[in-house]
Amino acid sequence: MLIRVDLARIIIRENGESQVIVLKEREGDRHFPILIGLSEAIAIDRRVKGIDPPRPLTHDLMSLIIQSLDAELDRVVISDLKNHTFFATLIIRRNGDLIPIDARPSDAIALGVNNDTPLYVEESVLRTVCAPEESDQNEPGSDDEYHTDG
Amino acid sequence: MLIRVDLARIIIRENGESQVIVLKEREGDRHFPILIGLSEAIAIDRRVKGIDPPRPLTHDLMSLIIQSLDAELDRVVISDLKNHTFFATLIIRRNGDLIPIDARPSDAIALGVNNDTPLYVEESVLRTVCAPEESDQNEPGSDDEYHTDG
Numbered sequence: 247m248l249i250r251v252d253l254a255r256i257i258i259r260e261n262g263e264s265q266v267i268v269l270k271e272r273e274g275d276r277h278f279p280i281l282i283g284l285s286e287a288i289a290i291d292r293r294v295k296g297i298d299p300p301r302p303l304t305h306d307l308m309s310l311i312i313q314s315l316d317a318e319l320d321r322v323v324i325s326d327l328k329n330h331t332f333f334a335t336l337i338i339r340r341n342g343d344l345i346p347i348d349a350r351p352s353d354a355i356a357l358g359v360n361n362d363t364p365l366y367v368e369e370s371v372l373r374t375v376c377a378p379e380e381s382d383q384n385e386p387g388s389d390d391e392y393h394t395d396g
Numbered sequence: 397m398l399i400r401v402d403l404a405r406i407i408i409r410e411n412g413e414s415q416v417i418v419l420k421e422r423e424g425d426r427h428f429p430i431l432i433g434l435s436e437a438i439a440i441d442r443r444v445k446g447i448d449p450p451r452p453l454t455h456d457l458m459s460l461i462i463q464s465l466d467a468e469l470d471r472v473v474i475s476d477l478k479n480h481t482f483f484a485t486l487i488i489r490r491n492g493d494l495i496p497i498d499a500r501p502s503d504a505i506a507l508g509v510n511n512d513t514p515l516y517v518e519e520s521v522l523r524t525v526c527a528p529e530e531s532d533q534n535e536p537g538s539d540d541e542y543h544t545d546g
Contacts, residue, residue: 305454310499345464
């Protein structure tokens, strides 16, 4: 089952190795962080803010390529979590066909975020990373909480 | 007229603002630098060396998208130079059609470099950035020599 989520926060620490984005379910309170790289975090932040650079930056170019090939990004799904790594799938629509493409969550979210592309997480992934509220096994801030995107 | 060139050098200075790639004509000695960003330089370097990451990085994903949409990158052209900024065009082939897409040279080269995609420069651009050998108007190292990719 797919759960609709939104990008709730982007935390950029210029001198940190990893940056953090937080996804939060739309119809509930569950949320979880994903560690991503600096350039991907900056790309997401810029595209969220709608800052238009003079030349197409990398994810802008990726969008242009999809459009130029008569396709569109239908949705982004955080589809799996293996060995502390989140996996995402781009679902691209062309002529009524849905084409799944394996991606890192950071690229998938950077690509989707300024087109209001719906973002989903597999329920099983959400259950793994979000402990129920009554549990204290997975306290915020513990190392176990953090998973990367590749 | 299009002149075939190769990526001759990548100069990465981790603490520098701008990195440098050098393109050199295949049938001659003319060559010129393009200033690019760090993450694009690292992407080009990794793809030149054929280093395969565990997860698709941004330009790998761009390649995957093109393939998944039944297209291929036919060639990359450094097509213009305006206000010290180089412009590139991706030529994407699908079903015999050639589709031009505006790009920064760094993304275009990162995308093309590990598929042996032919790389060209417009003769007029090459004439602008490469002074004839007998001229000393454009000495190597002078600021005038440097143009960025966006």
